[in-house]
Amino acid sequence: MELRDIEYFAVAAEHGHLGRAAEALGLSQPALSKSLRRLEAALKVKLVKRTARGVEPTAEGAALLSRVLKLRLMVRNVAREVAEVSEGRTGQLRIGLSMAVSETFLSKTFAAVMRDAPSIRLKVSISDNDLMIPALLDGELDVIVNYGRPHDTLVSELLYDDAFVVCASTRHRLAGRETVTLAELAQERWALSEPTLISQRWLLDRFREAGVPPLRVSFESRSVAFRLRTVACSDLLTFASRSLIRESAAGADLAILPAAGLSWPFPVSATYRREPYVPPALRRFIAVIKETAQAMAPGA
Numbered sequence: 001m002e003l004r005d006i007e008y009f010a011v012a013a014e015h016g017h018l019g020r021a022a023e024a025l026g027l028s029q030p031a032l033s034k035s036l037r038r039l040e041a042a043l044k045v046k047l048v049k050r051t052a053r054g055v056e057p058t059a060e061g062a063a064l065l066s067r068v069l070k071l072r073l074m075v076r077n078v079a080r081e082v083a084e085v086s087e088g089r090t091g092q093l094r095i096g097l098s099m100a101v102s103e104t105f106l107s108k109t110f111a112a113v114m115r116d117a118p119s120i121r122l123k124v125s126i127s128d129n130d131l132m133i134p135a136l137l138d139g140e141l142d143v144i145v146n147y148g149r150p151h152d153t154l155v156s157e158l159l160y161d162d163a164f165v166v167c168a169s170t171r172h173r174l175a176g177r178e179t180v181t182l183a184e185l186a187q188e189r190w191a192l193s194e195p196t197l198i199s200q201r202w203l204l205d206r207f208r209e210a211g212v213p214p215l216r217v218s219f220e221s222r223s224v225a226f227r228l229r230t231v232a233c234s235d236l237l238t239f240a241s242r243s244l245i246r247e248s249a250a251g252a253d254l255a256i257l258p259a260a261g262l263s264w265p266f267p268v269s270a271t272y273r274r275e276p277y278v279p280p281a282l283r284r285f286i287a288v289i290k291e292t293a294q295a296m297a298p299g300a
Contacts, residue, residue: 001043005039011025013047016055018032018055023159043060045058045063047064048061058228065234070180092123093120093279093282094141095125095144096124096136096141098126098127098144100224101145102184103244104296105160105298109124116284125141133149134269137154142279143285145271152274154271155271156270157269159293160293164242164266165241165262165263166256167240168231168235168237168254168264170255172255174257176278180257181259182210182212182262184206189216189234190219191230191236192238192239219236222246231250243298
């Protein structure tokens with residue numbers, strides 16, 4: 001078997017049509033067909049069958065296709081390892097970040113990485129685990145900095161403990177109270193993120209379990225900074241990490257409400273794929289971010 005033939009087969013199976021696959025690969029259709037026959041001869045099985053619409057994998061082809069993604073990642077890692085051995089602290093690191101993680105902590109981490117490895121390129125995307133975990137598993141990201149969660153094929157290294165809490169403007173009628181009940185909170189208007197995020201689902205579950213009316217979400221945005229600024233100059237409430245509330249540009253105008261039972265633990269972790277080979281750039285990033293977390297204690 002040749003890796004090139006396996007890749008050509010995968011593209012043909014993904015397109016479901018030899019002509020479109022050949023065009024995508026920059027090959028002639030006869031050259032692609034020859035590659036498929038060569039791979040079938042090497043494996044001694046039929047990998048694709050013709051249909052009215054084009055081609056589709058046989059049972060054996062489907063089994064091979066299921067392994068191709070992992071094979072692509074392995075080949076990519078080998079190529080990166082060879083390059084990094086010769087070039088030293090260079091290359092690209094693709095990092096997924098949560099908007100709920102301390103920006104001061106992240107900025108200091110990235111500054112330390114860039115000082116240590118000036119030739120490295122950090123490609124950062126901002127999202128949440130609902131999008132970042134699939135991207136990490138598919139090889140589109142190298143590491144995620146967000147709350148960790150158990151997963152068989154991922155490693156999560158704890159950086160620091162934070163917590164999501166309820167906050168409001170310092171001018172809000174509930175600010176300054178010694179205690180605030182869920183029933184009182186349910187009467188207010190809220191600024192929240194999308195209901196698919198685990199932090200918001202946790203919050204909504206607490207109100208549902210208490211048997212109080214569902215929350216009135218009047219403002220919805222994934223941007224935590226935008227929500228905090230909006231809450232600081234309105235009568236809305238929101239649910240955000242303690243460290244971000246403290247660091248927010250609007251922080252002086254925000255107050256954490258003493259709502260019993262509404263503090264959600266937020267263990268911030270660095271999460272990456274569990275693989276035999278961990279690129280040196282990723283190993284160095286993990287070491288630096290752990291050192292920064294120990295020095296700062298951002299969730300305290």
